[in-house]
Amino acid sequence: MSTLLLLPGDGIGPEVCGEVRRVAQVLTPDLNVEERIYGGASYDAHGTPLTDEVRDAALASDAVLMGAVGGPQWANAPRHLRPEAGLLNLRKAMDVYANLRPAYCFEALADASSLKRELVSGLDIMFVRELTGGVYFGQPRGIEDLGGGQKRGVDTQIYTTAEIERVARVAFELARGRGNRVASAEKSNVMESGLLWKQVVTELHARDYPDVQLEHILADNCAMQLVRAPKQFDVIVTDNLFGDILSDAAAMLTGSLGMLPSAALGAAGKPGLYEPIHGSAPDIAGKGVANPLAAILSFEMALRWSLNRADAADALLAAVKAALDGGARTRDLGGELSTAQMGDAVLANL
Amino acid sequence: MSTLLLLPGDGIGPEVCGEVRRVAQVLTPDLNVEERIYGGASYDAHGTPLTDEVRDAALASDAVLMGAVGGPQWANAPRHLRPEAGLLNLRKAMDVYANLRPAYCFEALADASSLKRELVSGLDIMFVRELTGGVYFGQPRGIEDLGGGQKRGVDTQIYTTAEIERVARVAFELARGRGNRVASAEKSNVMESGLLWKQVVTELHARDYPDVQLEHILADNCAMQLVRAPKQFDVIVTDNLFGDILSDAAAMLTGSLGMLPSAALGAAGKPGLYEPIHGSAPDIAGKGVANPLAAILSFEMALRWSLNRADAADALLAAVKAALDGGARTRDLGGELSTAQMGDAVLANL
Ligand SMILES: CC(C)[C@H](C(=O)O)[C@@H](O)C(=O)O
Ligand SMILES: CC(C)[C@H](C(=O)O)[C@@H](O)C(=O)O
Numbered sequence: 001m002s003t004l005l006l007l008p009g010d011g012i013g014p015e016v017c018g019e020v021r022r023v024a025q026v027l028t029p030d031l032n033v034e035e036r037i038y039g040g041a042s043y044d045a046h047g048t049p050l051t052d053e054v055r056d057a058a059l060a061s062d063a064v065l066m067g068a069v070g071g072p073q074w075a076n077a078p079r080h081l082r083p084e085a086g087l088l089n090l091r092k093a094m095d096v097y098a099n100l101r102p103a104y105c106f107e108a109l110a111d112a113s114s115l116k117r118e119l120v121s122g123l124d125i126m127f128v129r130e131l132t133g134g135v136y137f138g139q140p141r142g143i144e145d146l147g148g149g150q151k152r153g154v155d156t157q158i159y160t161t162a163e164i165e166r167v168a169r170v171a172f173e174l175a176r177g178r179g180n181r182v183a184s185a186e187k188s189n190v191m192e193s194g195l196l197w198k199q200v201v202t203e204l205h206a207r208d209y210p211d212v213q214l215e216h217i218l219a220d221n222c223a224m225q226l227v228r229a230p231k232q233f234d235v236i237v238t239d240n241l242f243g244d245i246l247s248d249a250a251a252m253l254t255g256s257l258g259m260l261p262s263a264a265l266g267a268a269g270k271p272g273l274y275e276p277i278h279g280s281a282p283d284i285a286g287k288g289v290a291n292p293l294a295a296i297l298s299f300e301m302a303l304r305w306s307l308n309r310a311d312a313a314d315a316l317l318a319a320v321k322a323a324l325d326g327g328a329r330t331r332d333l334g335g336e337l338s339t340a341q342m343g344d345a346v347l348a349n350l
Numbered sequence: 351m352s353t354l355l356l357l358p359g360d361g362i363g364p365e366v367c368g369e370v371r372r373v374a375q376v377l378t379p380d381l382n383v384e385e386r387i388y389g390g391a392s393y394d395a396h397g398t399p400l401t402d403e404v405r406d407a408a409l410a411s412d413a414v415l416m417g418a419v420g421g422p423q424w425a426n427a428p429r430h431l432r433p434e435a436g437l438l439n440l441r442k443a444m445d446v447y448a449n450l451r452p453a454y455c456f457e458a459l460a461d462a463s464s465l466k467r468e469l470v471s472g473l474d475i476m477f478v479r480e481l482t483g484g485v486y487f488g489q490p491r492g493i494e495d496l497g498g499g500q501k502r503g504v505d506t507q508i509y510t511t512a513e514i515e516r517v518a519r520v521a522f523e524l525a526r527g528r529g530n531r532v533a534s535a536e537k538s539n540v541m542e543s544g545l546l547w548k549q550v551v552t553e554l555h556a557r558d559y560p561d562v563q564l565e566h567i568l569a570d571n572c573a574m575q576l577v578r579a580p581k582q583f584d585v586i587v588t589d590n591l592f593g594d595i596l597s598d599a600a601a602m603l604t605g606s607l608g609m610l611p612s613a614a615l616g617a618a619g620k621p622g623l624y625e626p627i628h629g630s631a632p633d634i635a636g637k638g639v640a641n642p643l644a645a646i647l648s649f650e651m652a653l654r655w656s657l658n659r660a661d662a663a664d665a666l667l668a669a670v671k672a673a674l675d676g677g678a679r680t681r682d683l684g685g686e687l688s689t690a691q692m693g694d695a696v697l698a699n700l
Contacts, residue, residue, distance in 0.1 A: 141542045153546030155507040161500045192491045196503030223599040249573040
C-alpha cells in the first residue's frame with residue numbers, strides 16, 4: 001500500500017488539503033493518507049518548522065503533498081526557524097532536485113489572463129527548475145560586520161557538472177514525451193556557473209539526446225520572450241533562482257495562477273514533494289473560500305509521478321476540466337463557490 | 351562646451367547613432383560630439399573591446415552614448431575579450447552604479463503590447479537597477495576542475511551597505527519627482543545579500559525619505575505583479591541581476607521595446623552612460639531599417655541627466671511623441687520607414 005504524507009501547513013493550506021483528502025478517499029481508497037504538522041504551525045507547537053520526525057516520515061513516504069507555509073505571524077521568528085527555512089530544509093533532505101512547474105492555461109480561463117487571449121490559449125510550458133543547489137544553498141553566505149556602520153552581505157552560487165546533468169536529463173526526458181524541445185536558460189554571458197551550465201547541457205544533449213531540439217537562451221531574454229510569445233516554449237530548464245522568477249512570471253501569464261500545481265522529484269524510487277504554486281494567502285485563511293484546485297492538481301501530479309497511478313491522474317485531470325467547463329468557479333475566478341463546493345464539483349465529475 | 355562621446359559599437363549601433371548625430375546637430379549645435387570605436391569592432395581592430403584610450407575618453411566626457419555591442423561573429427572570442435566584457439568594464443570604470451530603465455508605453459503603441467490595452471495604457475515604471483556590483487562582479491568566481499570529468503562553477507553575490515545605500519538614494523530621489531512610491535525587490539527570504547539589501551533600504555527610508563511610500567517585494571512576486579498589473583508600480587529599485595531580468599520583462603510589456611532608452615549614472619558631476627535597451631540586431635544590421643528611437647531617446651536622457659539641457663530634452667521627447675502620433679513607424683512597429691526616415695520624422699517635429 002502506498003503512503004501519501006499530507007503537510008497542510010499554514011494559512012489556506014489545511015483547507016485545500018482537506019479537499020485533497022476527500023478526493024483521495026473516492027479516487028484512491030487504497031491509498032494510505034497520513035498527515036503531519038509543518039511550517040509555522042510546527043514552529044508554534046515544536047519551536048521548529050520541520051521536526052526530525054516529520055522529515056523522517058517524509059523520507060519514508062511515497063509522496064509528500066504540502067499545502068502552503070508561512071504567514072505574517074512568523075515574520076520575526078529567527079531566520080533559520082521561519083516556515084520558509086523548513087521548506088528549503090525539506091527540499092534538501094528529500095533531495096528533490098528537479099522542480100516541475102507546469103504553466104498551462106485552462107481553456108475555460110483563457111480570458112482571465114492579462115495577456116491577449118490568442119497569446120495564451122493553448123499555452124503549455126513545463127519548467128524544470130533545479131531545486132536543491134545554486135544560490136539557495138551555496139556556501140559561504142552571511143552578513144559580515146565591517147565596522148563603522150558598514151556591513152557586507154554575501155551569497156554563493158555553485159553548480160557542479162553532476163548537479164546540472166541530472167536536472168537537464170529530467171528536462172530532456174520530459175521533452176521526449178511532449179513537444180521534444182528544451183530551452184536552457186542562464187546568464188552564461190555574465191556568470192561562470194551559467195557558462196558551466198551551458199557547457200554541461202550542450203554535452204549531455206550531444207551525447208544522449210541529439211533527437212531533442214535544444215535552444216540556449218539568456219535568462220533576461222527568456223523573461224522577455226515569455227511575455228512576448230510564451231507559446232514558443234515547450235520545456236524550459238534553468239537554475240534555482242532563475243526558475244523561481246521565470247516560472248512565477250509564466251504562471252501568472254496563464255491566468256490560472258491559483259490553479260497551478262508543482263512537483264519536485266529526486267532519484268527514481270524516492271518520494272516526490274508536491275505543492276500548489278500559490279502561497280498561504282493569510283487574508284482569506286479559515287474562511288473556506290480558497291480555490292482547492294492547485295492542491296488537487298498537485299495530487300494529480302503525485303498520482304502520476306510518484307504513486308504509479310497514471311490512470312487515476314488522467315481521471316482526476318478530466319474531472320477538474322469538466323468542473324471548470326461546467327462553470328465551477330471559486331471567488332478568485334470570479335465565482336461564488338466555497339472551497340468545499342469546488343471540491344464537490346470535482347467529485348461530481350469523477 | 352559639453353562633450354558627448356558616441357560609441358556606435360556593433361550591428362545596428364552605427365546606424366541608430368547616426369540619427370542621434372543628426373538630431374544633435376539641429377537641437378544642440380553647440381554640443382561637441384566625438385566618436386570612438388568600441389565593442390566587437392574594437393576587438394577586430396585592436397584585440398580588445400575597450401581600449402584604454404576609449405575608456406579615458408569616456409571618463410573625460412560629459413556623457414557617453416552607446417549604440418549596441420556584440421554579435422555572433424565574436425561568440426568564440428576569449429571570454430574576457432568579448433564585446434559584453436567591454437560593456438561591463440566600461441560600466442565599472444565609469445562607476446555608473448544606478449541604471450535608470452524606464453518602462454513606459456507610448457500611447458500610439460499601446461495596442462502593440464501582448465498585454466490587454468487597459469493594463470498597459472499609461473504605464474510608466476522607472477527601474478533603478480544597481481549596475482556595478484552583485485553577482486556581475488563578485489569574487490571568487492570561476493570554473494574549477496574537480497577531476498573525473500567533474501567541474502564546479504562558482505559566482506559570488508556581494509553587496510555592501512554603501513553600495514545599497516547609494517543606489518537606493520537615487521530611487522528615493524527619483525520617486526519624489528514622480529509618483530513618490532518605491533518598491534524594493536530582493537529575495538531576502540533566501541539570500542543574505544537580499545536581507546542586507548532590505549535592511550539598508552528600510553533604514554535609509556526611515557532616516558532620509560519617510561515621505562516616500564516604500565514597499566518591499568520579493569523578486570519572484572515582483573515578476574508576477576509586473577505581468578498581472580504593471581501599473582501598480584512607480585519606481586522599482588533592485589540589484590544587478592534581478593534588475594536585468596525584471597526590467598527586460600517590463601520593457602517587453604510596454605509593446606515599445608525597440609523604443610526604450612536607459613541611463614547609467616554615477617556620482618554627481620561624473621559622466622553618465624546612455625544606451626538603448628535593444629541589442630545589436632545582427633539580422634537587420636546594415637540595412638537601414640532599424641528603429642533609431644531608442645537611441646534618440648537615450649540622447650534625450652543624456653540631455654536631461656548629464657548635459658543639463660532639460661529644455662532640449664523636453665523638446666526632443668515632444669518631437670518623438672509627435673512623430674509617433676503622426677503615424678511614423680519603422681518596420682518593427684509595423685510600418686515602412688527606414689532608419690533615416692524615422693530620423694527625418696523626429697527632426698520635422700523639432
Ligand atoms: C518560499 C520561497 C523560499 C520559495 C522559493 O524561493 O523557492 C518559493 O518562492 C517557491 O518558489 O517555492
Ligand atoms: C549584455 C549583458 C552583459 C547585459 C547585462 O546583463 O547587464 C545586458 O543584458 C543588459 O541588460 O545591459
